Amino acid sequence: MVAIKSLTNILTYCISLCGLLPLFPWLANTPRVFLALGIVAGIWQDRRGSWPFKPWMQNVTIVPVFLYYALQLSRYNPVQPVVSVLAIMLAVRLCGEKTVRHSLQIHALSLFCLASSSLFNLSPMFLAYVGLLLFLVAVDLVLMTFINQDKSMSLSMPDLRKVLAAGLLMPLVSLPLATCFFPILPRTQLPLWNYLSSSAVLVTGLSDKVEPGSSASISESRVLAFRAEMLRQAGQPYWRGIVFNQLEGNRWVRDRDVPVEELVSGGRGTSQAIYPEPSESRALIALDRPYAIKQNRMKSSPDGVFEYLGSTRRRLNYSAESATDGASASIGATDRVFYLRLPDKVPARIQRLAAEIRRGGKNDLSRLELLEAYFRDGGYRYSTHELPTGDGALERFLFDTRQGHCEFFASAFAMLLRSAGVPSRLVGGYLGGDYNELGGYYLVTENMAHVWVEAYISGHGWLRVDPSSYAVNSGTVFSTRSSGASMLRLRLLVDSLNHAWNRTVIPYDFEQQLDFANNIGRRFQGVGSIGTVRKIAAYAAVISLMAGLVYLARRNLLFRSREERILRSFLHQVGQEAQSVAGRGRMGLFxxxxxxxxxxxxxxxxxxxxxxxxxxxxxxDEYRQLRQILRDGFTG
Structure with missing residues (x-):
């Protein structure tokens, strides 16, 4: 036998955890401490059976907390104070006695906490938490009806299984109904979620400068950067983001007054659908080199950089067209000067090396080839640790340490090109990606961020050069950026579900709702076709099945015990005779x-x-005897 009161207490804590777990990573330290203390104090008091922290004390505690966070509320910080108050209110309520009224309040606060977590991260796990919360609440509500009658009541294991089955029925019925209501419930032109979540989520993205030597080591993050739906490419794809065209000391930055250049695309073009994660960067990523991106509120630059003018702190998607074969661009003589600018002070050793390359090459192309050979044969290693720092970092990288990451390779290479008289610039973006065969898209993470060089060669246009590929260990470094083969398949399978969620649920707004309604209207215009009739019949069958489940549940025809089933069979079999002897009243079995x-x-x-x-x-044995009696019948 299981004591109902103990069971409801356990369910109450489980419901609280279900609402708090998705929100906990986004809370500040103060609410976290309150929650830890509240749960520990609540469990300790429940075990003792004494609750010195009375309800009026809980209410008094909440008032100053509410006032404190109310003063922090602003249009720039609308979410954090609210979720902090919700979490602390739940922690305080968990400290007290779990009466029916207080348990219902805990249910409501847990639901609000779970809902507020969607402002930070609305992933498919949110749906799993909702389903689990519905199930736990349904079971707890059923048990509370027993507590109202007798607090000391206990349940046998078979009875407890019935309660669990009844609780499971509610989410099983409600979630399919919610799926049906999802596309038709009214939505605003500007969803509130976009406004609130924009200030709640901490995001990353491409940097607006390249500055090798700023730190002795860098850490790599596997945080998702974007997904790109497209055909699989031969080799590792380069994803273009931002171009750095001016050198200030050791730092490369972007001058927005970009010289005009004409892109001539030849060969085949590649179409992509890009789904970037929320980011601080306004650069729209696309396969190198993009010549068209379809997105409202966007501006393009002659150097192949596309920038979004709206907020990139929310999810968006766009389509892109890239010229992956035969792309070239031409610039004028005046613009060569723009791409040859150097800082006032260039280290002497770099100047001497550039002078040797300039004298050794007859033209820009031969000088580029000489510099490539220098890096290829120079014994350079790719590394993210023990990096040179300070103002002379590039010089020490080139001639002393000979190890660094892509920013060192690209910055030093471009500086030498400019010093040798070859126009050049840096391109920031990403290299590679894990291709998801199931979803047909590339999965690109932040640790794949990369910088390479573009050199302008007359008659050829801008040529992409990746100096990092000349490192002696480049093959090992860039081939191990992805996850291990054993875990990669599982990760890609899970990500396919996430991507489907982000494509269908997250961006579903008023405009898509109108498109959905128009599509339904067009389908009904052709209702006479056989294909449409079959689809309508399939939808009707699903709806009928759901309605049948609800009907059977309401009539108590599901989840019957075998005692109930055998009794109904008995009454049905002897019904005629029972009616003849029972007269007008109802009679017992005996x-x-x-x-x-x-x-x-x-x-x-x-x-x-x-x-x-x-x-x-x-x-x-008894059940078999009763079944045999029913099979033999009561006549003869």
Whole structure:
């Protein structure tokens, strides 16, 4: 036997955790401390059976907390104070006695906490938490009806299984109904979620400068950067983001007054659908080199950089067209000067090396090839640790340490090109990606961020050069950026579900709702076609099945015990005879058997009553005897 009061207390804590777990990573330290203390204090008091922290004390505690966070509320910080108050209110309520009224308040606060977590991260796990919360609340509500009658009541394991089955039925029925209501519930032109979540989520993105030597080591993050739906490419794809065209000391920055250049695309073009994660960067990523991006509120630059003018702190998507074969661009003589600018002070050793390359090459192309050979044969290593720092970091990288990451390779290479008289610039973006065969898209993470060089060669246009590929360990470094093969398949499978969620649920707004309604209207215009009739029949079958489940549940025709089933079979079989002897009133089983005078009927009733009327289940042997009596019948 299980004590109902203990069970409801356990369920109350489980419901609280279900609402708090998705929100907890986004809370400040103060609410976290309150929650830890509240749960520990609540469990300790429940075990003692004494609750010194009275309800009026809880209310007094909440008032200063509410006032404190109310003063922090602003249009720039609308979410954090609210979720902090919700979490602390839940922690305080958990400290007290778990009466029915207080438990219902905990249910409501847990639901609000779970809902507020969607302002930070609305992933498919949110739906799992909602389903679990609905199930736990349904079971707890059923148990509370028993507590209202008798707080000391206990349940047997079979009865407890019935309660769990009844609780499971609610989410099983409500979630499919919610799926049906999702596309038709009214939505605003500007969803509130976009406004609130924009100030709640901490985001990352491409930097607006390249500054090698700013730190002795860098850490790599596998945080998702974007997904790109497209055909699989041969080799590792380069994803273009931002171009850095001016060198200030060791730092490369972007001058927005970009010289005009004409892109001439030849060969094949590649189409992509890009789904970036919320980011601080306004650069729209696309396969190198993009020549068209379809997105409202966007501006493009001649150097192949596309920038979004709206907020990138929320989810968006766009389509892009890239020229992956035969792309070139031409610039004028005046613009060569723009891409040859150097800082006032260039280290002497770099100047001497650049002078040697300039003298050794007859033209820009041969000078580029000489510099490539220098890096290829120079014994350079790719590393993210023990990096040179300070103003002379590039010089020490080139001639002393000979190890660094992509920013060192690209910055030093471009500086040498400019010093040798070859126009050049840096391009920031990403290299590679894990291709998801199931979803047909590339999965690109932040640790794949990369910088390379573009050199302008007359008659050829801008040529992409990746100096990092000349490192002696480049093959090992860039081939191990992805996850291990054993875990990669599982990660890509999970990500396919996330991507489907982000494509269908997250961006579903008023405009898509109108498109959905228009599509339904067009389908009904062709309702006479066989294909449409079949689809309507399939939808009708699903709806009928759901309605049937609800009907059976309401009529108590689901989840019956075998005692109930065998009794209904008995009453159905002897129904005619029972009606003839029962007269006008309702009679018990013994009365029916005695009035009929049937020995088999009396034997059935004696076996059944010996078990059920003594508050126990039928044994397997008793159940087989009753089934045999019913098969033999009561006549003859």
């Amino acid at each position: 009365e029916i058997a005695q009035e009929s005078g049937n020995e088999k009927m009396l034997k059935f009733v004696n076996i059944y009553a010996a078990a059920v009327y003594r508050d126990r289940k039928l044994t397997d």
